[in-house]
Amino acid sequence: MVTSRHPRVYGNHARTKVTRLAAPRHSLGFSINNRVKNLVCMSLVAILTFFSTIVSITWMDFSTTISNNSVHVIYGSSGKKSSEPIDPNAGKPITFLLLGQDTREGKNNNFAHDGETDNHQSDTAMVVQISADRSYVNIVSIPRDSMVNAPECDTTRGRIPAREHVMFNSIFAYGYAQGGDLSSAASCSLKTVNSLTGLDIDNFIVADFNGLSEMINAIGGVDLCIPVTTHDVYTGVTLKRGMRHLNGVTATQYARMRHDSASDGSDIMRTTRQQYLIKQLVHQALSKNLLTESGQLYQLAKSALNSLNISSGLANPATLVGLAMSLHKLDTSHIYARTIPIVADPSNPNRVVWDASAQEVWEKMRENRPLTNKRHNASSHPKSSDNVQNDNTQNNSSDHKSEYGPVNPKTGLVKDSSGRLIDPNTGGIVNPEDGTIRDPNTGYYMGIADKYINNTICAVPKS
Template structure:
């Protein structure tokens, strides 16, 4: 298998791993108060930062040695400035699969007690002008080349053709702490994608469960009955309101009725859940109910671990305030394009050759929209055509390569106007097209398939909610 690693990239200094100061067993430091202060920022990651403004205020109240100023009639509140104003912010979100702790064990972790795996990995990128957020999921079952990495107790050697989620586990096994596991994973993502991530956030099952319970649960649309014998999850088709435990089990399930068992379908469900949490949060007007927001913040965050670079009150408060105006339809989520692995096509996948288009878009800090990516590809093709036209011996490879001419669902977004109810385009032959990704949408379950590989890449949540769940669920 061809290596995905970007060669000759130095290993960065993650969170002070190579710093001379004492590490005390971890390269990330975040006190309980600071973690509590940024809870809504983290909820914002899972809800596409719909409650970020409240986080800023909460951070000010909870920060050590800082007390609130009561604004007097005619007075003005102090303006909070984003220290990263005009700069993009990007980080890695890791969902930890562990049975350590009573709550995590009860939520059905697949790892044995004492073991730690990365169940979910998402790259989050917030634009410099705070107008959009990109989120890209990396399948845990994808085979990649893992670069060597430094841990708190030694070096993990480079490995070839290994499961992506094993990088986290190996980092933990060698270093013995979460810092090593997360730093090795971030190092690998940087090497594989060409990105320059410097921050990470790790959440376990208990943390996700707590965040969902803190907003009073979440509505999800189930296109089919769901039944998982491993966890006991048993839900009927239609609109269901799930508590934190049910939602977490639904996001993680890979067995039973309602899933095909693939990591790709699970990743798509997780993205759908994220959008539904955002909708739930906005519908309750949490942005205007500060006392309730503070109580939710205090209750939600118990199990988050944040790299030291993000654990700055000034950074988080400024970011929170700067994100208050972001729109829900400017949150772009997708799973990296993959195909079955030749060595194990039934159980493993490898990144498709078109995956670089997604990473190119993030490296250039562009939104993950079909229109924007098509313009980027067309620009590259024009440059190639101009180069060929200057060489009388060259041939026009674009006209002879049918795969290349198809592009990433090329022209799908130009085949019609999206339906205001479903958000999708219907072609002349009745095919449903997602105008954001260019993928085709399954009419039965709302799953979006990659236009090149046919793999699941997301869920058409607006379509699902408007069709399958236009009526309440069965009891």
């Protein structure tokens, strides 16, 4: 069981003005003037699709969008006061914390489920790491029901003392209640993640579900494989088995479902759907033709930039363009998404704690290594252009070998000596009926084998 590691202490406040669109480079808290309107995956999609808007008129438009929405950074006494933009060409990895705010205000009420209340909790949390050479992206989900130790943190209205064995999503809510703003809420979450993981994350992005819905609509919907026919009693949504082209509301509702007929009711399983939606949305955005579909890409990038709060380290038009140019050919098979290893909390079976093996995941990220058991070859995969059959590229490079043997190019999986399907990235066991991946040691969900379900369960002819 792992609850805390590498604590860091921050102190008194100082204020520096930064632009809207992200978390502070070296800060604990922010006073955010405008409401955040996007779910966790929009930040990644915004960066990856920004390249499509590199023309003079949109440059001016985006520059205005970024500069017109400002936040203030609240610095602690850690001595970190740099607000210089990240240099995307510096050959350094970029790591940030994505937080999906659980709010029911405005249009976000369309995505409410099972009587949940609006108390500003962190519904979704993911640590995202873009490699130094921009050849892969690591995404690690932190279950909101994780019981962890929270270090003390500063807010705009004073300091919150350290607490032990609290739910991870309550840290965001507690920070909001104490500080009265998203600045305080997200900063306390960020400090906790750094303490638990030993990472040194300087940036975070807060988002909500309505913004995600608008982004999906901006590119004409998203293709999702529904492996098992499902019905959700809270929204009335019924989705039949097969590849479905969903609009923003329905796709977001699917990612939020927890008590539908195809789910076990756990937040952990819901997290795997959110990871899958991220990969599908990124893949579809990157598959757009820059010349013939520039209008959709512009609307997607504009929706994202209007909806996100990013720190000064990223909120710079030149920085975003430079980063996007280096990422727009990213092979989506090199997006390594998984949930941190967990086990049941001994004191409460309805909660979870991090398994000891979680530190192996964070160690890889601290060492800037891809979260895969395969050999990662940065140049082995060109970008795929098929919206549905992700990464179905025939390749004989070492990247397609694992400790189990050769990887099936159609499914992206291998088989062990017992004939079970294995995800070579995580070593998890894949359910052939729905593509979910489970930890072989703990039995908990780790993710979804997106390539497997897209090309097997929901196989469709290439367009």
